[in-house]
Amino acid sequence: MGRIQQIQSFSTLDGPGSRCVVFLQGCPVGCIFCHNPDSWEQSKGTEMPVDELMRRIERFRPFLPIPGLTVSGGEPLAQFEFTMELMRQAKAEGWHVALDTSGWGPAQRFKEAVTEADLVLFSIKHPLEPTLVSQVTVAGMEEKLAVLSRTATPVWIRYVLIPGWTDGPEAAEALKKMIAAVPSVEKVEILPYNSLARDKWKKLGWDSPLFHDDIRTDEAKVKEFEKMLEIES
Amino acid sequence: MDPWRGFKGDSWRNRVDVADFIRDNYQPYYGDESFLSGPSERTRKVWARCLELMEEEKRAGGVLAIDIKRVAGITAWKPGYIDRENEVIVGLQTDEPLKRMVNPWGGWRMVEQACKARGVEPDPQMAKIFTTYRRTQNEAIFRIYTPAMRQARRLGIITGLPDAYGRGRLIGDYRRVALYGTEFLRKEKEKDLYALDNVDDSTIHLREDIADQIRALERMAELGQAYGCDITRPAANAREAVQWLYMAYLCAVKEQNGAAMSFGHNSPFLDIYIQRDLDEGTLTETEAQELIDQLTIKLRLVRHLRTPEYDELFAGDPTWVTESLGGMAEDGRPLVTKTDYRWLQTLRNLGTAPEPNLTVLWSSRLPKPFREFCARTAIETSAIQFENDDLMRPIFGDDYGISCCVSATRIGKDMQFFGARVNLAKALLLAINGGRDEMTGEEVVNVPELTGEYLEWDQVWSNYEKVLTWLSVLYSRTMNCIHYMHDKYNYERVQMALIDSNPHRHMAFGVAGLSVVADSLSAIRFARVKAIRNEQGIAERFEIEGDFPCYGNDDDRVDGLAVRVLRYFYNSLSEQPIYRNAVPTLSVLTITSNVVYGKKTGATPDGRERGKPFAPGANPMHGRELSGVVAAMRSVAKLPYEICRDGISYTFSITPRALGEDMPQRIHNLINLLNGYFGSGGHHMNVNVYSRETLIDAMEHPELYPNLTIRVSGYAVHFTKLSKEQQMEVIQRTIYERM
Ligand code: SF4
Numbered sequence: 001m002g003r004i005q006q007i008q009s010f011s012t013l014d015g016p017g018s019r020c021v022v023f024l025q026g027c028p029v030g031c032i033f034c035h036n037p038d039s040w041e042q043s044k045g046t047e048m049p050v051d052e053l054m055r056r057i058e059r060f061r062p063f064l065p066i067p068g069l070t071v072s073g074g075e076p077l078a079q080f081e082f083t084m085e086l087m088r089q090a091k092a093e094g095w096h097v098a099l100d101t102s103g104w105g106p107a108q109r110f111k112e113a114v115t116e117a118d119l120v121l122f123s124i125k126h127p128l129e130p131t132l133v134s135q136v137t138v139a140g141m142e143e144k145l146a147v148l149s150r151t152a153t154p155v156w157i158r159y160v161l162i163p164g165w166t167d168g169p170e171a172a173e174a175l176k177k178m179i180a181a182v183p184s185v186e187k188v189e190i191l192p193y194n195s196l197a198r199d200k201w202k203k204l205g206w207d208s209p210l211f212h213d214d215i216r217t218d219e220a221k222v223k224e225f226e227k228m229l230e231i232e233s
Numbered sequence: 234m235d236p237w238r239g240f241k242g243d244s245w246r247n248r249v250d251v252a253d254f255i256r257d258n259y260q261p262y263y264g265d266e267s268f269l270s271g272p273s274e275r276t277r278k279v280w281a282r283c284l285e286l287m288e289e290e291k292r293a294g295g296v297l298a299i300d301i302k303r304v305a306g307i308t309a310w311k312p313g314y315i316d317r318e319n320e321v322i323v324g325l326q327t328d329e330p331l332k333r334m335v336n337p338w339g340g341w342r343m344v345e346q347a348c349k350a351r352g353v354e355p356d357p358q359m360a361k362i363f364t365t366y367r368r369t370q371n372e373a374i375f376r377i378y379t380p381a382m383r384q385a386r387r388l389g390i391i392t393g394l395p396d397a398y399g400r401g402r403l404i405g406d407y408r409r410v411a412l413y414g415t416e417f418l419r420k421e422k423e424k425d426l427y428a429l430d431n432v433d434d435s436t437i438h439l440r441e442d443i444a445d446q447i448r449a450l451e452r453m454a455e456l457g458q459a460y461g462c463d464i465t466r467p468a469a470n471a472r473e474a475v476q477w478l479y480m481a482y483l484c485a486v487k488e489q490n491g492a493a494m495s496f497g498h499n500s501p502f503l504d505i506y507i508q509r510d511l512d513e514g515t516l517t518e519t520e521a522q523e524l525i526d527q528l529t530i531k532l533r534l535v536r537h538l539r540t541p542e543y544d545e546l547f548a549g550d551p552t553w554v555t556e557s558l559g560g561m562a563e564d565g566r567p568l569v570t571k572t573d574y575r576w577l578q579t580l581r582n583l584g585t586a587p588e589p590n591l592t593v594l595w596s597s598r599l600p601k602p603f604r605e606f607c608a609r610t611a612i613e614t615s616a617i618q619f620e621n622d623d624l625m626r627p628i629f630g631d632d633y634g635i636s637c638c639v640s641a642t643r644i645g646k647d648m649q650f651f652g653a654r655v656n657l658a659k660a661l662l663l664a665i666n667g668g669r670d671e672m673t674g675e676e677v678v679n680v681p682e683l684t685g686e687y688l689e690w691d692q693v694w695s696n697y698e699k700v701l702t703w704l705s706v707l708y709s710r711t712m713n714c715i716h717y718m719h720d721k722y723n724y725e726r727v728q729m730a731l732i733d734s735n736p737h738r739h740m741a742f743g744v745a746g747l748s749v750v751a752d753s754l755s756a757i758r759f760a761r762v763k764a765i766r767n768e769q770g771i772a773e774r775f776e777i778e779g780d781f782p783c784y785g786n787d788d789d790r791v792d793g794l795a796v797r798v799l800r801y802f803y804n805s806l807s808e809q810p811i812y813r814n815a816v817p818t819l820s821v822l823t824i825t826s827n828v829v830y831g832k833k834t835g836a837t838p839d840g841r842e843r844g845k846p847f848a849p850g851a852n853p854m855h856g857r858e859l860s861g862v863v864a865a866m867r868s869v870a871k872l873p874y875e876i877c878r879d880g881i882s883y884t885f886s887i888t889p890r891a892l893g894e895d896m897p898q899r900i901h902n903l904i905n906l907l908n909g910y911f912g913s914g915g916h917h918m919n920v921n922v923y924s925r926e927t928l929i930d931a932m933e934h935p936e937l938y939p940n941l942t943i944r945v946s947g948y949a950v951h952f953t954k955l956s957k958e959q960q961m962e963v964i965q966r967t968i969y970e971r972m
Binding site: 006007008009010011012013017018020056059060062063064065 | 787859860861862863864865866867890891892893894898902905906908909910912913969
């Protein structure tokens with residue numbers, strides 16, 4: 001049984017092509033820029049076995065010429081067994097499976113999951129001080145990057161650009177190095193931050209330091225940062 | 234010169250059979266759009282003049298001029314022109330562009346209201362004729378309405394009925410005039426007239442109809458003459474074919490102000506003539522495009538005089554000059570021709586506009602370049618709609634067109650009795666409130682009072698069945714009465730002259746508020762719903778405890794409830810006697826009136842507040858489709874087309890980024906969504922690609938967005954022509970995006 005927050009039947013933003021995305025419930029990573037804070041609480045969501053979930057997404061197949069599934073969250077690795085089983089079954093049914101993760105949990109599990117996936121969407125929270133914006137530690141991050149540096153699974157790096165928090169030149173420099181160390185990186189996505197999730201946080205009675213000044217990232221900032229990384233979008 | 238030179242086949246020569254002519258002579262086109270041409274100099278000039286006039290019309294508050302002296306009719310006006318030397322295709326409804334006609338056949342009261350709203354006094358002489366000597370459709374209907382019909386109409390349970398305006402919906406086979414000329418058609422009708430004898434009511438009725446049609450054909454020839462076109466004979470070249478076709482349509486819109494005056498499915502037909510001229514070297518591609526551009530200009534100038542009440546229901550002054558494109562032939566060839574591309578090209582050559590209402594009959598077997606061109610055009614313009622050819626062709630054959638918004642009709646073979654729709658949500662509230670209207674407390678129908686604080690599923694459903702049965706009786710009787718009188722006092726002799734003499738008739742019933750009802754029933758069944766009743770015992774609002782599945786998330790529990798309601802209602806309608814033995818069909822369609830219907834409906838058990846808009850057509854309610862567009866499409870595709878043959882309208886809105894990263898991706902993804910939706914049995918889809926910010930900006934700075942066209946249920950409108958309320962409703966709709 002897994003806990004599902006939501007099934008999104010059509011997305012062009014979570015991996016290649018158009019695909020469906022399963023958001024798993026529960027996330028211990030606590031990012032201050034999180035757009036999906038409703039996914040944090042472990043006990044919410046709907047319980048569902050893998051078969052049932054597969055039945056649901058199978059119905060979307062006629063709309064997806066190359067059936068693609070992204071397992072996202074929440075943090076999928078927080079429901080490790082379920083995530084593994086889901087990936088296995090989906091792959092057996094011919095789905096292209098992407099795992100959207102921040103690499104939470106033991107390195108061994110991470111390695112198993114990465115090997116199982118067809119594509120890993122790996123979020124780097126901050127290359128130098130991840131604890132500034134999340135619960136990810138430097139040690140935790142580094143051991144996951146070490147796993148990625150040895151995998152054949154294609155990797156997309158995702159990075160949320162927050163002015164004043166994650167956009168410094170040192171961060172860019174460090175991030176560039178990290179990316180260079182993972183040979184199977186296919187793409188780097190610099191995601192602009194906006195405060196559209198503020199209402200969701202408020203509803204939960206929570207606050208994020210990012211809400212105090214109206215922070216948002218414009219297109220130009222993203223371009224500039226990409227330049228620093230020497231990548232083109 | 235022999236007008237039929239070079240044409241193949243025989244069967245169509247001695248009897249009217251345009252479909253056969255097309256089959257024998259059209260050439261499918263498998264290539265891409267690279268052959269297309271821009272607007273000609275003449276087109277540019279004529280269109281520039283039209284834009285000025287439309288600007289003046291807008292400044293004048295929406296109506297440029299009204300001719301109050303003449304009664305609408307085929308030959309009521311002398312010829313009118315926009316820019317005579319540059320007009321390749323001629324003919325206007327009146328003697329000046331955008332001047333509106335007074336059409337009193339439908340009802341004098343409407344003429345008065347419409348004129349008064351524009352600060353014009355109707356002609357007293359005409360008033361006298363149409364109030365003293367000549368009975369109108371509207372007057373006749375209201376004389377025989379029963380008190381129950383008046384009440385249901387007044388309370389908004391049955392709404393938008395064509396009892397005060399022309400029913401429209403008929404598509405004459407205008408191609409017949411181009412292929413055969415009016416003289417041949419007249420003779421064929423005479424044969425039909427004399428083949429019948431006056432045996433009983435229904436044959437006498439039919440014979441009178443045919444006699445009227447013969448009269449119409451004579452008048453049409455007179456109009457042609459006035460414009461220097463001898464339409465009594467077949468068209469001899471492409472320009473004549475387009476001109477004859479348009480002349481025939483023009484006669485229809487000179488005499489009828491039906492809500493929807495659709496144009497048909499003309500591309501393969503016209504393409505035969507254009508191709509022949511191209512082959513003979515008498516026409517260039519630029520000239521071919523010019524014909525379609527100038528025809529389109531004419532179609533964009535069609536106007537009718539409407540009342541403010543009508544405008545509230547059907548916002549943006551639509552005329553539904555629906556033209557169908559694409560589709561597959563029954564022999565497996567695509568019905569796609571170069572002229573299908575030329576129609577789509579008008580959106581570029583003349584700029585985006587709601588009319589004609591371009592409708593692509595979609596099949597997964599359409600040639601790839603055409604699919605891509607259609608998808609790109611939809612993404613760039615938000616002005617076209619798609620319908621499932623693979624679903625309709627087995628029922629209607631391959632020579633059908635879309636009438637009005639979404640209703641398939643065999644060209645020249647079928648006619649429809651348009652019936653607007655009932656408000657299913659109000660019907661549910663009647664079931665909950667012991668048969669009393671929730672807004673006024675009036676007693677409407679006799680059903681048991683519900684007991685208990687909480688709504689019990691069994692009780693509610695059993696009452697709902699009773700209300701729906703009662704409503705199907707009342708609704709069908711109302712329609713019988715409307716169409717009897719419409720036939721009698723406002724008969725569409727022009728369109729009917731171009732349809733077979735004893736056509737197949739559909740009675741086009743409709744429903745609104747389906748998603749509200751599905752979610753309400755779901756809440757009652759799967760959560761607990763407490764009715765908060767006033768001292769009269771009427772539920773004023775509802776408190777919901779617990780979760781329930783909402784329509785639009787591919788959840789069979791609630792989607793099944795929507796289907797169940799449709800089936801129940803359709804089955805009861807089918808048991809009713811129907812005027813002229815018409816076959817009942819059903820639509821799930823609202824046009825823009827989902828706003829008005831919502832206004833007239835109290836709070837509903839799904840949590841929708843009193844007065845709030847419904848979702849358009851068959852759409853899920855705004856903000857409740859939490860599983861993304863594919864899940865929403867799957868839900869809509871479950872509604873059974875076999876009983877909803879009048880059409881199931883779904884409006885899909887997405888931001889450019891959510892559809893894909895760049896144009897090739899967007900085209901690719903849209904094609905997959907269309908294939909997926911139609912492959913799952915979906916019927917119709919409006920495609921809108923824009924961001925909410927654009928709409929908000931357009932609301933604040935309308936002058937910057939004169940051409941912003943959006944698709945609403947079944948037609949397109951200029952966004953800036955909607956009322957503030959309707960604009961807000963469009964903005965609040967689900968536009969698929971991700972933060
Ligand atoms: S890992 Fe994702 S879901 Fe978890 S807190 Fe961070 S952004 Fe939110």
